[in-house]
Amino acid sequence: MQMDVQELYTLIDQEADGQGSLIAALAAIQERWRYLPPEALVLASARFGVPLSQTYSVATFYNAFSLKPKGKHCLNVCMGTACHVRGSPRVLERLETKLGIQAGETSRDRQFTLETVNCLGACALGPIVVSDDEYSGQMTPQKVDVLLKRIQREEGR
Numbered sequence: 001m002q003m004d005v006q007e008l009y010t011l012i013d014q015e016a017d018g019q020g021s022l023i024a025a026l027a028a029i030q031e032r033w034r035y036l037p038p039e040a041l042v043l044a045s046a047r048f049g050v051p052l053s054q055t056y057s058v059a060t061f062y063n064a065f066s067l068k069p070k071g072k073h074c075l076n077v078c079m080g081t082a083c084h085v086r087g088s089p090r091v092l093e094r095l096e097t098k099l100g101i102q103a104g105e106t107s108r109d110r111q112f113t114l115e116t117v118n119c120l121g122a123c124a125l126g127p128i129v130v131s132d133d134e135y136s137g138q139m140t141p142q143k144v145d146v147l148l149k150r151i152q153r154e155e156g157r
């Protein structure tokens, strides 16, 4: 997604003028562009009068922030022990094959980001895949195909 610098300025100004915090500004940037580009960190640091190193610390501390571009759809596969023994490696493998990317990567068309997590706290439902905040339990490679088809169908709307 192309970044409009003027829009970036406006967004940061809105947070700063409205007594928002640096974190709120970063969250707004993350939501708009799905990642925190370097220029956004520089501008936010300057506007909030915070050292750039501190802004980087905040940006790397919270999992919600990413310094790399993310896809429109984020797929998280739980690789915690319970999900692992119930087959999450096969589920992950299917996603990697279907999407043509490895865990931790984003597809070239920026449609999908594939990631792994360690435990989502719902072990009884494992293996779990979270797609755009929606939990799918007892996943299998076949259910992966259905999930991806559904996402693609909804995209076609």
Ligand code: FES
Binding pocket: 078, 079, 080, 081, 082, 083, 084, 118, 119, 120, 121, 122, 123, 124, 126, 128
């Ligand atoms: S191990 Fe997957 S939810 Fe706990």
